[in-house]
Amino acid sequence: MNLFHFLSVGRILLKIRQRFRDAQVQKNKQCFLTLLANGQQPLQHVKEGHIYQPLDHFNRQNVNTFPQRFFVNEAYWQRPDGPVFLFIGGEGPIYHFDVLAGHHVDMAKEHRALLVAVEHRFYGDSINPDGLKTENLEI
Template sequence: MLFSLVRCLIPLLLFSYVDSGRILRTIKQRVRELQLQKNKQLLLTLTASGQQPLQHVKEAWIHQPLNHFNRQDVNTFTQRFFVNEAYWQRPDGPVFLFIGGEGPIYEFDVLAGHHVDMAEEHGALLLALEHRFYGDSINPDGLKTENLADLSSQQALVLALF
């Protein structure tokens, strides 16, 4: 009796765990979509009122080592970032770095949000760095499982340390 009960509970627990992960990913995706929608609306409002917020945003690329911890590995990939200098008090103003999550970054990431409000308050330069292997910052060897060894938080954070 106990054995059959355990046999029934294990698949139920596994299904519950897998399903909760799917639900959390869906919620995360929906929140990101709502943020983008809100930021697009803000951009339209600013543009309609005669402001040109995009004039301060620049898209750029940096060549990154694929593996920061192996100096013998010379493979690189290009990583996208956006810069907003609108509030920056040169040359001594702080720099606020927004590291993208599991998805692409957009111009909106340096135009709206709490970090942008703080940058305005503190005279900061805003940078939004796209997470490696997401958006347009894809490993040139592709996203096959064997190529994902360098997709780690340690590799992603090395740039932020320098």
């Protein structure tokens, strides 16, 4: 096999992953809209926040941070000892409905869990303040 074959396969896998994420987002958005249409107020249980993460985890001298976005859904949580389910956002932004619909939400209902969704560092609102320049991606 040559290098071009591997690059071609890699591009195909990236497209498949993106289409899967797009389909997942559309499905969750539709579920969210259905809840709204049925008179429910699903957003009342969702909170958005930011945690300030170190910009460079390998250099303790660098005290710069970036805001990493997250959403929390407490609707199903059996306080204070219920489990916590963490949904790690893929290669794209996260949305409110990422903690309102999907298999992980069904499992949270079943297990009475707190649901937390964390956005990937380089997507959505969690992009480094110095941008996505190649020299800044190494940290």
